[in-house]
Amino acid sequence: MTESIHILHTNDIHSHLEHWPRIRRWLLAEQTKLRQSGSTVVTLDIGDAMDRVHPLTEATDGRANVALFNQIGYDAVTIGNNEGIGNSQEQLNQLYDQANFDVVLANLRDRKTKQPPKWALQTKIITTAAGTRIALFGLTAPYISTYRPNGWEPELAQQVLPELLAELAGKADVLVLLSHLGLDVDKWIAKNYPAITVIIGSHTHHLLINGLLVNQSLLAAAGRYGQYIGHITLTIDAHHRVLTRQAGVVKTSELPVAPGDRAEIAGYRRHGHQQLKRQKIATLSKTLSAQPVGNSPQMTVALHAVAQAAGTDVAFLNTGIFLAPFKKGIITADDLHQALPHAMHLLRIRLRGYDVWRLVQEIEKARLFLRHFELHGLGFRGKLFGDMVYQGLSWDSADRTVKWRGQPLDPDRVYTMAAVDTYLYFPFFPTIEIVGETEVLFPGVLRNAIADYLKHSELK
Numbered sequence: 001m002t003e004s005i006h007i008l009h010t011n012d013i014h015s016h017l018e019h020w021p022r023i024r025r026w027l028l029a030e031q032t033k034l035r036q037s038g039s040t041v042v043t044l045d046i047g048d049a050m051d052r053v054h055p056l057t058e059a060t061d062g063r064a065n066v067a068l069f070n071q072i073g074y075d076a077v078t079i080g081n082n083e084g085i086g087n088s089q090e091q092l093n094q095l096y097d098q099a100n101f102d103v104v105l106a107n108l109r110d111r112k113t114k115q116p117p118k119w120a121l122q123t124k125i126i127t128t129a130a131g132t133r134i135a136l137f138g139l140t141a142p143y144i145s146t147y148r149p150n151g152w153e154p155e156l157a158q159q160v161l162p163e164l165l166a167e168l169a170g171k172a173d174v175l176v177l178l179s180h181l182g183l184d185v186d187k188w189i190a191k192n193y194p195a196i197t198v199i200i201g202s203h204t205h206h207l208l209i210n211g212l213l214v215n216q217s218l219l220a221a222a223g224r225y226g227q228y229i230g231h232i233t234l235t236i237d238a239h240h241r242v243l244t245r246q247a248g249v250v251k252t253s254e255l256p257v258a259p260g261d262r263a264e265i266a267g268y269r270r271h272g273h274q275q276l277k278r279q280k281i282a283t284l285s286k287t288l289s290a291q292p293v294g295n296s297p298q299m300t301v302a303l304h305a306v307a308q309a310a311g312t313d314v315a316f317l318n319t320g321i322f323l324a325p326f327k328k329g330i331i332t333a334d335d336l337h338q339a340l341p342h343a344m345h346l347l348r349i350r351l352r353g354y355d356v357w358r359l360v361q362e363i364e365k366a367r368l369f370l371r372h373f374e375l376h377g378l379g380f381r382g383k384l385f386g387d388m389v390y391q392g393l394s395w396d397s398a399d400r401t402v403k404w405r406g407q408p409l410d411p412d413r414v415y416t417m418a419a420v421d422t423y424l425y426f427p428f429f430p431t432i433e434i435v436g437e438t439e440v441l442f443p444g445v446l447r448n449a450i451a452d453y454l455k456h457s458e459l460k
Contacts (some may be wrong), residue, residue, distance in 0.1 A: 002243065003130045004039040006030075007176065007232040011046035011202035012224040014082065015054035017268045019226035020068060022255040026229060027072050040128040043072060046202035046221075047080030047140060047180035052445075053341040053381045055272025055334065061091045064268075066099050074101040076124050078138025078178040080203060084108065085143060086343050088443030089151035093119065104138040104178060106164055107155040111148065123164070125172055132240045135172035137164060140180040141203050146345065146421065150442045157181060161193055169195075173240040176200065183221070190214035197242055198232060211247025220247035227252055276334035282454035289325035293371065293387045298322055298339075302446075303391035305453030310348045310418035310441065313392050313405060316363070317419065320375065320386030321446065331454060340447040343379040344420040350437040351417070353409035359431040360395050360402045363388050366428045378422045392417075420446055 008027055013019070027043060034041045049069065050062040057065055062083065069077070079092075087095060089110075096103055096119045105120040116122060126134045139161075142154035168175060175196045179186050182204040190199055194216040201208070205224035211232070212219040222230035228249040235244040290298040299319060307315040324339040351359060373385045394403045402409055409415075421440045423429050432438060444452075 001130075001238050003128065003132060003236040004037075005042065005128065005132065005134065005174070005234040005236060006034050006039050007042045007044060007198065007200070007230075007234070009044045009046060009200050009220065009222060009230040009232070010049075010226065011180075011200070011222055011230075012048045012080070012205055013045075013226045014048055014051035014224065015057045015065060016051075016225040017054060017056070017068070018265050019252045020268075021258060021261040021264050022252050023226050023229060024068075024071055025258065026250060026252075026255055030231070031073065040126075040130075040132075040134075042075050042126060042134060042136075042176075044136070044176075044178055044200060045069065045074055045077040046178050046200050047078050047138075048082045048202065049077065049080070050086065051082050052086055052343055054269070055276055055337060056268045057272070058333075058337050058341075059272045059275035061087060062095050063098065064272075066096060070098070070100045075126065076102045076104045076121075076136045076138070076178065078103065078105050078180055079108075079120075079140050080180045081141055081143060081146075082343065084140055084152065085146045085150060085345075090443070093117065095119070104136050105140060106137050107139045107142060107157065107160045108147070109153045109155070111151050111153045114153075123168060130236070130240075132174060132236050133172045134174045134176060135168050136176050136178065137168075138178035138180070141182065145424065145438065146440045149440050157185060157189055158192075161189070165193060165195055173236070174198070174234065174242065179203075182206075183219075186219050187214050190217035190219060193217075197234070198245065200230065200232070207249065208247060209249055211245075218245045218247055222249050273334050276337055277332045279333035281331045281333060281336060281451045282457075283330050284326060284328050284454075287325055287328045290319055290322035292319055292384075294319075295389050298326060299389050300391075301326070301453065301457075302450055303389065304457075305450040306346055306418045306420070306446070307391060308453060309346055309444075309449040310416075312348070312416045312418050314415070315391045315418040316388055316393065318370070318386045318388050320380075320382045320384045321420075323382055326454075333451070336447045336451055340450065341381045342420075342422075342446060343381065344422050344446045345379070345444075346441040346446065346449055347419045347421040347424055347432075348439040348441060349417050349419060349432055350414055351431070351435065352411065353404075353413050353415060354411040355431055355435050356393075356404065356415050356417070357402045357409055357411075359429060360393065361400065362429050362431055364395055364397070370428065375422075378425050379420070380422055
């Protein structure tokens with residue numbers, strides 16, 4: 001006698017709710033069909049389900065996404081950086097209060113208590129009707145520079161897996177890792193921890209149409225944005241040993257559309273906008289707009305806001321952050337979200353004078369290229385990076401000198417400036433990461449800093 005175990009999985013949906021009705025219908029129908037055939041079905045999500053670029057996610061701090069997941073009957077999910085870093089610690093601690101599914105996460109601890117979060121399990125074991133024990137455990141990308149200031153201590157996979165696998169030894173027949181670590185790390189884990197039966201991946205948005213066998217582990221992944229749904233099939237013998245394993249995906253766009261889908265999808269956005277519009281931020285006496293190149297009224301406000309929030313007078317930002325102007329009249333949270341939907345946190349940077357000079361040289365060298373550079377990810381939710389604009393810094397192209405608030409730089413003095421954390425991960429400005437003393441500021445993001453500035457400025 002053999003047993004069939006089917007694992008249905010999603011990952012990196014990023015609040016692309018335009019696919020949700022079809023995803024929901026397929027998952028529910030497939031669960032029913034497979035269970036009626038006598039198979040075991042396990043349904044999982046591998047993180048970054050939410051993304052604050054969607055107004056409903058922003059308005060509800062991701063709780064609407066959890067409510068949608070409650071429709072499916074997920075057995076377990078893990079978190080991605082959009083859940084872990086896109087929320088304050090308080091928001092994340094409340095995110096899953098109403099969830100009807102478990103969160104599995106083994107590499108995140110509270111920095112103060114040193115304990116795992118109360119809303120997550122280190123492991124979860126499901127026992128099938130035939131007695132096969134399936135262990136589920138999750139790992140998320142350990143962004144130390146951003147998790148720590150948000151109150152969390154992330155751990156590397158190699159720090160937690162030896163003890164975790166030792167704990168599971170003899171307690172499970174099938175080991176399934178929900179990995180929000182990326183494909184390269186998944187391959188490394190498969191090579192070094194062959195006891196793991198299946199590694200379901202995410203984070204790097206990779207699509208493994210037929211899976212990938214590395215060492216003794218089957219790797220699976222379903223791309224991004226809900227464009228695919230994953231389906232893994234395991235055949236188990238009477239002694240609970242894995243006989244066969246295979247992975248595949250279903251293309252969401254090829255699934256049938258129901259008459260009510262369009263209205264449902266539009267409703268998610270409408271409800272999000274409605275909730276955000278109820279939050280009044282300020283009243284502007286004139287419209288503040290941006291432009292692709294150079295400074296602008298909108299950029300001036302943003303630079304002042306960022307500098308003020310970071311406790312400095314000097315800041316720099318790229319023009320591509322603005323997707324809409326701040327119009328004359330009442331400015332709401334919805335207006336700010338439409339203009340600045342990014343998941344960018346503020347970044348405080350401390351550099352010696354010489355390194356400030358070098359950073360400006362890096363910016364100026366890349367300036368013309370970056371004006372038309374399409375930036376994807378790193379917290380940015382726009383299209384083009386655009387032009388870099390300074391407040392408090394000036395650069396003379398003739399003699400390549402940099403002035404700080406009108407004065408020559410002292411090579412040995414330490415200067416403090418403000419920007420956004422995207423530049424820390426961005427490959428064009430290596431000075432920030434290599435020699436900068438950096439601090440990512442939590443809990444708010446760029447639009448929150450601008451909202452606070454508008455509330456208390458004289459622009460009303």
